[in-house]
Amino acid sequence: MQTSTQTIEQLARQDYKFGFVTDVEQESLPPGLDEQVVRAISQKKEEPEWMLEWRLRAYRHWLTMTEPTWANIHYPPIDYQSIVYYAAPRSNANPKSLDEVDPEILKTYEKLGIPLRERELLAGVAVDAVFDSVSVGTTFKEKLAELGIIFCSFSEAVKNHPDLVQEYLGSVVPYSDNFFATLNSAVFSDGSFVYVPKGVRCPMELSTYFRINARKSGQFERTLIIADEGAYVSYLEGCTAPMRDENQLHAAVVELIARAGATIKYSTVQNWYPGDENGKGGIYNFVTKRGKCDGAGAKISWTQVETGSAITWKYPSVILKGDNSVGEFYSVALTKGYQQADTGTKMIHIGKNTRSTIVSKGISAGHGQNTYRGAVRILKGADNARNFSQCDSMLIGDQCGAHTFPYIDVQNPLAQMEHEASTSKIGEDQIFYCNQRGISTEDAVSMIVNGFCKEVFRELPMEFAVEAQKLLAINLEGSVG
Amino acid sequence: MTMLEIKNLHAAVEGKEILRGIDLEIARGETHAIMGPNGSGKSTLARVLAGQEAYEVTAGEVLYEGKDLLAMDPEERAREGVFMAFQYPVEIPGVSNTYFLKAALNAVRKHRGLPELSALDFLKLVREKMKLVQMEETLLNRPVNEGFSGGEKKRNEIFHMAVLEPRLAILDETDSGLDIDALRIVADGVNVLRQGERAFLVITHYQRLLNYIIPDRVHVLVDGRIVRSGGKELALELESRGYSWLEAAAAAQPVGA
Numbered sequence: 001m002q003t004s005t006q007t008i009e010q011l012a013r014q015d016y017k018f019g020f021v022t023d024v025e026q027e028s029l030p031p032g033l034d035e036q037v038v039r040a041i042s043q044k045k046e047e048p049e050w051m052l053e054w055r056l057r058a059y060r061h062w063l064t065m066t067e068p069t070w071a072n073i074h075y076p077p078i079d080y081q082s083i084v085y086y087a088a089p090r091s092n093a094n095p096k097s098l099d100e101v102d103p104e105i106l107k108t109y110e111k112l113g114i115p116l117r118e119r120e121l122l123a124g125v126a127v128d129a130v131f132d133s134v135s136v137g138t139t140f141k142e143k144l145a146e147l148g149i150i151f152c153s154f155s156e157a158v159k160n161h162p163d164l165v166q167e168y169l170g171s172v173v174p175y176s177d178n179f180f181a182t183l184n185s186a187v188f189s190d191g192s193f194v195y196v197p198k199g200v201r202c203p204m205e206l207s208t209y210f211r212i213n214a215r216k217s218g219q220f221e222r223t224l225i226i227a228d229e230g231a232y233v234s235y236l237e238g239c240t241a242p243m244r245d246e247n248q249l250h251a252a253v254v255e256l257i258a259r260a261g262a263t264i265k266y267s268t269v270q271n272w273y274p275g276d277e278n279g280k281g282g283i284y285n286f287v288t289k290r291g292k293c294d295g296a297g298a299k300i301s302w303t304q305v306e307t308g309s310a311i312t313w314k315y316p317s318v319i320l321k322g323d324n325s326v327g328e329f330y331s332v333a334l335t336k337g338y339q340q341a342d343t344g345t346k347m348i349h350i351g352k353n354t355r356s357t358i359v360s361k362g363i364s365a366g367h368g369q370n371t372y373r374g375a376v377r378i379l380k381g382a383d384n385a386r387n388f389s390q391c392d393s394m395l396i397g398d399q400c401g402a403h404t405f406p407y408i409d410v411q412n413p414l415a416q417m418e419h420e421a422s423t424s425k426i427g428e429d430q431i432f433y434c435n436q437r438g439i440s441t442e443d444a445v446s447m448i449v450n451g452f453c454k455e456v457f458r459e460l461p462m463e464f465a466v467e468a469q470k471l472l473a474i475n476l477e478g479s480v481g
Numbered sequence: 482m483t484m485l486e487i488k489n490l491h492a493a494v495e496g497k498e499i500l501r502g503i504d505l506e507i508a509r510g511e512t513h514a515i516m517g518p519n520g521s522g523k524s525t526l527a528r529v530l531a532g533q534e535a536y537e538v539t540a541g542e543v544l545y546e547g548k549d550l551l552a553m554d555p556e557e558r559a560r561e562g563v564f565m566a567f568q569y570p571v572e573i574p575g576v577s578n579t580y581f582l583k584a585a586l587n588a589v590r591k592h593r594g595l596p597e598l599s600a601l602d603f604l605k606l607v608r609e610k611m612k613l614v615q616m617e618e619t620l621l622n623r624p625v626n627e628g629f630s631g632g633e634k635k636r637n638e639i640f641h642m643a644v645l646e647p648r649l650a651i652l653d654e655t656d657s658g659l660d661i662d663a664l665r666i667v668a669d670g671v672n673v674l675r676q677g678e679r680a681f682l683v684i685t686h687y688q689r690l691l692n693y694i695i696p697d698r699v700h701v702l703v704d705g706r707i708v709r710s711g712g713k714e715l716a717l718e719l720e721s722r723g724y725s726w727l728e729a730a731a732a733a734q735p736v737g738a
């Protein structure tokens with residue numbers, strides 16, 4: 001028994017394939033945070049006064065806040081004065097076209113499998129690439145513009161679409177929302193902006209690829225997606241970072257607004273550097289993601305595959321305000337080595353006949369600790385609201401842990417709630433069964449885990465689903481990579 | 482021509498010796514039955530041959546087609562043509578039976594230097610084998626063994642066997658928990674697969690399975706040793722006399738004899 005447990009544990013170890021550093025000349029602010037830094041960021045980005053004011057309000061509010069401690073994660077205190085809040089490649093911080101982008105950076109994205117040259121791209125995906133604090137390129141902009149779709153970096157949106165940004169920024173995640181979101185509001189550097197006009201179905205997947213490169217820098221990006229009445233958009237997000245011994249902070253905010261009859265599908269494959277096998281280094285991932293179904297029949301669907309980061313603190317949520325609106329959360333979170341994940345969702349039912357579905361799959365291997373934390377609130381006016389939650393945990397080896405904290409608050413007697421939970425262990429008997437049919441242990445683990453995650457993977461867009469399966473396989477197999 | 486040669490095999494689980502010197506030879510194309518009371522080591526023998534890690538071989542050797550079977554990993558044994566139908570087939574949620582079998586068959590084919598089967602060819606093969614062992618098509622797309630009835634699970638094992646076409650098939654109490662109709666279907670499946678050089682080792686507690694799968698040889702395992710071997714009539718004798726007379730004989734036999 002002993003030996004076979006060890007084999008499984010070995011399989012849970014991995015090589016991080018994305019840990020290289022790109023050698024580009026950086027322009028960055030000195031470490032530390034004060035009002036001057038906030039002003040400097042705003043100035044570098046040539047922002048209008050209203051944007052700076054918003055940042056300063058956030059910063060001043062942040063000073064009154066303390067870091068939350070309720071999550072089931074443990075880490076040494078973060079020194080916010082040692083973090084670099086702005087880092088950008090020196091050459092052409094605002095490239096007009098990809099020809100102006102540093103070839104080293106283009107190479108980086110190619111190495112990551114994300115070519116930015118449109119002719120090399122899959123026709124179905126438009127990409128915004130964010131390198132440290134700035135967006136280095138957005139593809140297929142013109143083609144999308146023909147349909148009235150705006151897809152650009154956040155900085156550009158502030159300049160070119162100030163009315164939209166002012167109307168929606170902070171409308172779902174206010175600057176005072178929580179410690180990390182407030183910090184982000186003060187210092188966010190870039191991110192993606194999407195607006196899909198009334199009745200338009202976005203013809204391709206939109207995607208942002210985030211890359212942290214600079215040492216000691218934090219990444220604070222902000223994404224704002226608005227689907228106007230009856231619009232449809234599917235958005236993908238991917239992320240990686242170099243392997244470094246020190247921890248790096250990533251505190252992002254994502255706001256989604258779906259108006260009546262609109263659908264936003266938001267998929268994430270998160271593969272930040274998780275730290276080494278002894279738990280040294282890795283990204284601290286403190287992210288606030290929230291969507292608002294702001295109109296009848298709106299739908300927001302979050303799908304996430306979380307395999308990286310030393311710490312993940314993330315609860316993509318949906319406010320179901322419009323009647324008949326729908327919220328979904330599909331999640332796979334893998335923790336191995338010394339990774340810790342405290343992740344889940346909040347579904348807040350306000351409108352009548354609102355529906356939400358939560359499917360969470362947690363996989364723990366090595367010394368990983370995996371926590372599902374979810375809240376379902378059904379408010380007084382939410383007649384006939386329905387929720388279905390399913391939280392499954394899988395343990396690989398005997399050093400890891402799985403925890404589940406579902407919070408349920410139902411204030412309407414007509415509501416319907418279902419909650420299912422299970423915990424299983426990849427059994428040696430399952431592996432042996434596969435072996436006896438000729439399937440290697442590595443393939444068996446990957447097959448069993450993928451089977452476990454199936455309900456989530458089938459929610460991902462095709463290319464992404466394949467990516468996600470491969471990623472899990474790489475993360476779980478000793479010999480690959 | 483000998484396919485399987487077991488010599489003085491000893492094996493233990495968690496330090497407790499279960500097999501205490503097994504000698505057995507199976508020739509190509511033969512079907513042997515192993516019978517014995519509960520706890521005699523029948524299933525241990527099957528699992529040791531299949532390579533389950535919890536079972537530690539403490540002495541002896543096993544030659545399979547002249548090769549050292551015990552030196553091979555379980556998956557290598559499978560790819561070399563050793564198949565075990567499990568007494569308790571394991572459920573693998575979310576993995577469809579077809580997907581699983583395709584992975585298995587292609588692993589086996591790769592080992593034998595054959596190209597992977599295309600999805601179309603695989604489906605054709607599966608349909609053919611399905612008919613052979615009377616499987617319902619609905620079981621194909623369901624997750625491996627999940628929610629299968631006892632009979633469906635056993636039939637699924639025989640179906641796997643039909644697809645993977647092993648040289649040596651070990652049936653570990655395949656009859657346990659089956660009613661007479663299910664038993665007959667499973668036995669029919671096995672009988673159509675009894676062809677050419679394929680050898681079978683049928684492990685069972687009850688004689689009734691051997692009414693349908695007629696063995697060439699019957700061995701009685703008591704207390705980790707084969708205490709009697711004979712033709713198919715030995716099974717009938719056990720049916721009428723039980724195991725106690727052989728158990729008494731085994732007890733009288735000194736250890737190591």
